[in-house]
Amino acid sequence: MxxxxxxxxxxxxxxxxxxxxxxxxxxxxxxxxxxxxxxxxxxxxxxxxxxxxxxxxxxxxxxxxxxxxxxxxxxxxxxxxxxxxxxxxxxxxxxxxxxxxxxxxxxxxxxxxxxxxxxxxxxxxxxxxxxxxxxxxxxxxxxxxxxxxxxxxxxxxxxxxxxxxxxxxxxxxxxxxxxxYDMHGINVLISAGPTREAIDPVRYLSNNSSGKMGYSLAQAAVSRGANVTLVSGPVSLDAPEKAQMINVVSAQSMEQAMTHHAKNADIIISCAAVADYTPANVSDTKIKKNDDMSLRLIRTKDILKILGEAKTENQILVGFAAETNDFDKYAKAKLESKNLDIIALNDVSRPGEGFGADTNNIKLFFKDNSEADLGVDSKEILAKSIINSIFEYRLKTTR
Ligand SMILES: Cc1cc2nc3c(=O)[nH]c(=O)nc-3n(C[C@H](O)[C@H](O)[C@H](O)COP(=O)(O)O)c2cc1C
Missing domain, CATH: 3.40.50.1950 (Flavin prenyltransferase-like)
Structure with a gap:
């Protein structure tokens, strides 16, 4: 209300x-x-x-x-x-x-x-x-x-x-x-954007994620009355009105924020491009130039897997898979291995779509083996369709 x-x-x-x-x-x-x-x-x-x-x-x-x-x-x-x-x-x-x-x-x-x-x-x-x-x-x-x-x-x-x-x-x-506002009273947790893994005080490892898809999802859920918590890596986007913003930088801080807020979430959408690796050691001082240099990287925690393991009975967990080949196979494997309810497959092999772009190409795979091809569209329109599909799946499957 x-x-x-x-x-x-x-x-x-x-x-x-x-x-x-x-x-x-x-x-x-x-x-x-x-x-x-x-x-x-x-x-x-x-x-x-x-x-x-x-x-x-x-x-x-x-x-x-x-x-x-x-x-x-x-x-x-x-x-x-x-x-x-x-x-x-x-x-x-x-x-x-x-x-x-x-x-x-x-x-x-x-x-x-x-x-x-x-x-x-x-x-x-x-x-x-x-x-x-x-x-x-x-x-x-x-x-x-x-x-x-x-x-x-x-x-x-x-x-x-x-x-x-x-x-x-x-x-x-x-x-x-x-x-x-048919999503009134539903708590939706969304992660968006890239993470930054510090190498030294001035350098970091990151990726090209703009955060647009996650922010559009947050806006679409807010527009239907959901209580939205948006955990965001560093991006240059305006916060969606009426979403609770949690700004994070590293994969570790993203993991802490997501696991903390997941406890109260009815729907969790993991859309952030979280670094898979982080430097084993972060230098306190700026690393000086050498002829060559190697950086030892260690694995970050697998946030989606942690959320999948901790998932409660009526929680809907949604992941994103950005793939360049063998799309359906990889997406379905990730759905299964991470204990997801829905996976949004994102074909990033096509120039001008996906990472950093305004458009995307999305196909949804559901735990009940159904599929929905949402095609190519602006991230805002796709976000509305994704939120609608998640909401309808939740109505169908939760008690
Ligand atoms: C006694 C009296 C009662 C009125 N009742 C109404 C009414 O019920 N509905 C209406 O549209 N205009 C009514 N009017 C006319 C409006 O007050 C008038 O159109 C006014 O410009 C409306 O201004 P507003 O829409 O900025 O409030 C009434 C005027 C008087 C003098």
């Missing part, structure tokens, strides 16, 4: 009912932030919402802030859901047209989370072709516009346009949330 909910209140008579809505959401333990339009202030005071929600009601885009963050952007990023109730004909029209001229509409444009509108207006306004066309457009754009109730309106007219009751709005928002 959402943690942070923005309730947008616009200027209609039904604004008084939003006090109950905010109260009910707050009682559920949500962090509720109310944004009111200037016209909503004609109907209900900001103080009512501030007292019920325990947070300042925001009414002005240019409000002075102590910490100088851009409030409509920071709130939009923090929000798990926005509910606009009542949504006036005016607000529906503005959002459908991309107008952002006050705090509510600006925040709506900046939000990536699900948005629910509970329209409320006079029947003639609601049935007007422009309003209906705005509602159709909003639904097509991915917003969730509720129907209205039919009955006696505040203006004494009888017909459609009555705002749904707060409990119905909450039930609708719950159903939207559950359908979009």
């Amino acid at each position: 959402p943690k942070t909910v923005i309730v947008g209140v616009s200027g209609g008579i039904a604004a008084y009912k939003s006090a109950y809505l905010v109260s009910a959401l707050t009682k559920r333990g949500y962090d509720v932030h109310v944004i009111m339009t200037q016209n909503a202030l004609e109907f209900v005071s900001a103080l009512t919402f501030e007292t019920i929600s325990g947070n300042a009601a925001i009414t002005d885009t240019f409000m002075k802030r102590e910490n100088h963050d851009v409030l409509h952007v920071s709130l939009a990023k923090k929000a798990d859901m926005v509910i606009v109730a009542p949504a006036t004909a005016n607000v529906l029209g503005k959002v459908a047209s991309g107008i952002a001229d006050d705090m509510l509409t600006t925040t709506l444009l900046a939000s990536k989370c699900p948005v629910v509108f509970a329209p409320a207006m006079n029947t003639a306004m609601y049935e007007d072709a422009v309003t209906q066309s705005n509602i159709t457009k909003l639904n097509e754009l991915g917003y969730h516009v509720m129907d209205t109730g039919i009955g006696m309106l505040a203006c004494r007219d009888e017909g459609a346009g009555r705002m749904k009751e707060p409990d119905e709005i909450i039930a609708f928002a719950d159903s939207v949330f559950e359908s979009l």
Whole structure:
């Protein structure tokens, strides 16, 4: 369920009912932030919402802030859901047209989370072709516009346009949330990027992994509501929003982080390119130039094998195999030997794909002997398909 909910209140008579809505959401333990339009202030005071929600009601885009963050952007990023109730004909029209001229509409444009509108207006306004066309457009754009109730309106007219009751709005928002965030409550642990094995204070052994595949997987799982922990080697990528980041450098620190966080994970995806070898001795001082030099390497711990051995009954363990030949054979052998549930085979023989590239070529092999060829695509699209396959396999196989 959402943690942070923005309730947008616009200027209609039904604004008084939003006090109950905010109260009910707050009682559920949500962090509720109310944004009111200037016209909503004609109907209900900001103080009512501030007292019920325990947070300042925001009414002005240019409000002075102590910490100088851009409030409509920071709130939009923090929000798990926005509910606009009542949504006036005016607000529906503005959002459908991309107008952002006050705090509510600006925040709506900046939000990536699900948005629910509970329209409320006079029947003639609601049935007007422009309003209906705005509602159709909003639904097509991915917003969730509720129907209205039919009955006696505040203006004494009888017909459609009555705002749904707060409990119905909450039930609708719950159903939207559950359908979009079907991985809510699932703990996903992902490793990504390369490791660096120190030779001396300035040199190291590493590889070409960019981390893009692992970061895309983390983003895809976050987008479906999973609690994602991303253990990352050194990469130059932005952390996915709402993922818990654990930054590591060496294979040893990656192993420690992965085994520690694996204990609470429902799904573990090992996507990092971990060094197989590390220098036997690390020099404390910079090694001076010689005519020749040899470096003795020792094996690092096999993280995937350790995770496979420690795997609990309902845990799904997913590995990646980057191969250049005998693809299916090597992938299936690794699935078996590491006690994996799924292995993602990555054909790295094709130029421009795989390591460091934006595209990849993935085939999945499952423990139940099924296979899924996901083909060549961008890492973002493949990540969504991989996460979907893992989730469906988990539904099928765990109790
Ligand atoms: C008493 C009164 C009640 C109103 N009720 C509604 C309403 O229920 N729905 C609506 O769309 N507009 C209603 N309006 C008109 C809006 O307040 C008006 O369109 C306003 O510009 C909306 O501003 P906002 O969308 O920025 O809050 C009402 C106006 C008055 C004076």
